[in-house]
Amino acid sequence: MTLHLFDTATRTERAFTPLEPGKVGIYLCGPTVQSSPHVGHLRSAVAFDVLHRWLERTGLEVTMVRNVTDIDDKTLAKAADAGVPWWAWALRHEREFQAAYAAVGVLPPAAEPRATGHIPEIEALIERLIERGHAYELGGSVYFDVRSFAEYGALTRQALDDLTPAPDAPADDKRDPRDFALWKAAKEGEPATASWDSPWGRGRPGWHIECSAMARRFLGDAFDIHGGGLDLRFPHHENEQAQSHGAGYDFANVWMHSAWVTQSGAKMSKSLGNGLLVSDVLSRYPAAALRLALAQVHYRSMLEYSEKTMEDATATWGRLAGFVQRASDRVGALTVEQVRASELPEGFVEAMEDDLSVPRALAIVHETVRSGNAALTSEDDDAVTSALLTVRAMLDVLGLDPASECWARGDTGGSAAMTALDSLVRSDIDARAAARAAKDWATADEIRDRLGKAGIVIEDGADGARWSLQD
Template sequence: MTLHLFDTAAREARPLTPVTPGKVGIYLCGPTVQSSPHIGHLRAAVAFDVLQRWLMRKGLNVTMVRNVTDIDDKTLAKSAEAGVEWWAWALRHEREFQAAYEAVGVLQPDSEPRATGHMPEIIALIALLIERGHAYEHEGSVYFDVQSYPEYGSLTRQALEDLEPAADAPTDAKRDPRDFALWKATKAGEPDTAAWASPWGPGRPGWHIECSAMARRYLGETFDIHGGGLDLRFPHHENEQAQSRAAGYGFAQMWLHSAWVTQSGEKMSKSLGNGMGVDEVLADHSAAALRLALGQVHYRSMIEWSDKTMDDAETTWSRLSGFVARASERVGAPTPSEVAAAELPAPFVEAMDDDLSVPRAMAHIHDTVRGGNAALTAGDDAAVRTSLLAVRAMLDTLGLDPASSLWASGAKDAEPALKALEVLVGADLAKRAQARAEKDWSAADEIRDRLQAAGIIIEDGADGARWSLAEEG
């Protein structure tokens, strides 16, 4: 396997060596459906969608599991404030997340388990931890004993004595303030529907135990990759690893974490109140441009969001989709099977195999588009066809092929604007051609400069002038 990925636990890029040859199991921490999705939530979804697509392109059989946390303290609190049953509140926002994933072309997971649907597995895992001496019950709640597991803190390389108390339960209920909740006894005032029977009394699971139980249920005791946002490393993923390995499971062999979307250096989050809603962004911009904005930055690099972010992404998307449209009109569109079977350029493959270096991969795509535009100007149909197939195959791998069924409706919506632009630019080119024929070089240059200022590049060839949108940078 030539693919190297940055393993958070090892703090270095390592070759992916599947537990089962030819197959890769991925567990991705999905949403806690307490409120509507913002673009920060989509960052991780798009990043791991690119990983899944790349693995599939390499011929691997991928099983993607993305969970839904549909019961927790905040969901109960917010639903109570709104006067809505907690389960209806959770389902409403779960559907909003699913619509947001679909809008930006995130592939559906092979399994999307909810915490509330896996109480038997959760309870069984807690009982196993008690039996193995790694957990204890106190007044109907169960806690993980961090001092019973010497490797606690190894994922994030923190010493136990340096850690703050776990904030998920009162410290006076625990042997050690850093112990974390596996099972929470029902509290006064909580709805009866938010409690499940257990050997320790009615209650509900802690946040961390649900993922350990569901990962084992769908991927087995040992699987390849566990992913999520950077903010989940501690305590969530540290606790997941501790409880799973204390139970005797191999658990995740590699950890991948995507960076945040930030505004003015601050992470987008519900708690800070700076999360830009997905619906808000899509009201003014195309879903393809949003996916491009979130996916073209390396998954381990922060995305600093500004007023220009989406405008720049729209411009880039127009250049890419514009080339595909013009080249397809000239030489015909490759079939989906041709795109899927096309050999990818070596620089693109090398970039993607190097920890999913999408920025380098995008640079090669832009180079290929430039070459394709030059071939269009020169009338070299063979070169146009080669560039078109390569561009579509590379963009397809990133979930961004403009001619795919995924974005076809968006392309149709853009057709009137593209046709209008072609008419306007065509009129200016006709005036420029007339000026050149009359040797009025000043007028011809003025038209060229005006178009260039608008981001339109003119290239003169033997069969006349052709135009294209300028590349970024």
């Protein structure tokens, strides 16, 4: 089978062939660390983590680069309002993002460069664009001349004259109101630490130029995949491509974009007041359930978020984790090496190779879990072992193997809601055990049946009863 990915630039699903055999370079636009992460911020991180894991599972060496925009107008303004240095404000929120990524099992990138750490590369790229006639200096700032570059608008298939002006300076000061800032002259009242020396005077980089410079620094003149959220297609990614192509570099071979998380049909964002902080969600639900909720919808489809989304994902996670635990108790734990060396079902592979169709892949997972539960009931240990190995191998690709180190630390039910449910069910299990000890079978059966009607399955074993959510 051959991996096919939807390329946003061509708007077609293309067979993916790495530029360098056996290796894949990915640049993923990371956070602008002006505030705390909300659920919407994690969508692209999880989507491209699944891509990362699948590429590695197919034997490719992946270099994932995810940048951090640690200086911009909003970061400076919010830090000033809070009365703290902008760099301290940015670092605080950068750490919050890193913690959020780790909480939902996102693999750490090979590099996580900050914009402020690559000023020399940014200045060199700007100088090259000036030399090639694609940029000009104006009052200590430098702008990209969009009319100098015939391909401008190609990524998003927009005509230049149909585009709105870039909000980087008064439109009548620039050669064209759509010209965008590569370098921003220092402004009166901004902290001295928020600007750097340059050939055009003190200032700081524009938003778009940093990614072009850092992608080239870590991945070279050409690399395989550039990813990010759908909202970044324009102007950010359009401008990145224009800068890099204008400088004479091939840049990204494939463009991939993940869709938004929405609430009541509106994009989740702080500006709309509908951003659910990751810290708040994780105080109520297992982190694995949040990852499952974000991954289970195809990455190019909008994900409507609600409390029911998380309740359903938590129940599903409970069923997956419950099967893995019961099967492991029955036939013994498997090693990570066994899991990753096992053969994946053909249907699962077909789904993943078809532009990462996780919903179809999960259907194969659930089908295998049902078979595994039937094998547990019939005490067919060979079938249990086979199902356990296959389920864990598939979930490992999705970053959701309940027995992996990430989730085995206790997040199979570590939210406040699941902890409370466990406490309530345990109380009934204890009462049922007491009834069985007293040979009060009617009471014991009544407790079991009542829990069953609530979707909770009780299984008796040598070490006592265990509960799980019904599949």
